[in-house]
Amino acid sequence: MSDVEIKSEDKFTFANYWPSLVIVGAIFSLISFVVGLFFGYQQINSEPAGSFFSPFMLSSGVICLLTAFAGMVTVWHYTKEISPFLKLGQGAALGFLTGAVITVLSVILSELWVMLFDPEYTEKILQSMIANIEAMDMPSSTREDMIDAMADSMDTQQSFFRQIFWGIPVTGLLNLLTALIGVKVFAKKDEETF
């Protein structure tokens, strides 16, 4: 291998990140969007059973769990397709950026769905969840608190930029941590200097 080739392998540019970031970010945001829609419409079309485990409640846990592992998958993709060597800091950056990409794409997909296909979607979810809470067997004050919390929560999710602003830090951090696990599991150990 020539010196030039060795240098180009060792030199890490930001552009190297993009294929893994975009592919894994797009896949995971699409999955989380579809899973969210699936559970969302299940919620809308279900009778209020008064159970805590409403479809929409389940979806938040499932989506969180799924998207948290995107950082690890991005590292896996990077080590398979770009380079098997990945420094810890680079893995951390990959993970955080994966979380950011997923947040942005998920919000865009959700906004597009509401704009183009179902403008009443959020309102229908809210009404369905309120009906479910009203059917729960609990003190009325707790029930009112839950309904208020639900309405506030849905209300604060309305703004596009707000969703991105609030969503990126924590999603990014969780993906950063799983990306570090990915570095441990998938990356070959290189001599690191920083």
Next chain:
Amino acid sequence: MQHVWLYTGILAALIFLVIISLGGGIWGAEQTIGHWTGNLLQGVCHQMPQRSFSVNGVQMAVNTRCFGIFAGLLAGWVMIPFIVRLRAGKNWTLRLLLVTVMLQIADFVGNLIGLWVNTNISRFSLGLLLGFAVSMVISELFKSKNSK
């Protein structure tokens, strides 16, 4: 120990994460939902009042399981400088992580199908174990080359 700056940065982020998880109660807010702490965490947690601890009478910003995970991550992360000096057997951290993940799944499924009813304390405890295990897995990456 290597990568001290990365370690310190993530430590700061985890401390911040645990503090915001406590919700609006420590900031004098009347409720967490709608407060900036609640907004930051609404994308990763259902934030149901029934399944959350409260601080100063105000619901925390995440449920008990999520809070356990975040607290466990921080507890494990704080211990990394000490853990990296131990010479334990290979891959024990990955086995620990696998066990804690299985426990989470078993607890969730058992509760879902009605085998048992989990509580805020049990959800918190299992989350704590999972978060701790994740930090332990990552801890090996901070070992100095000469200590491996």
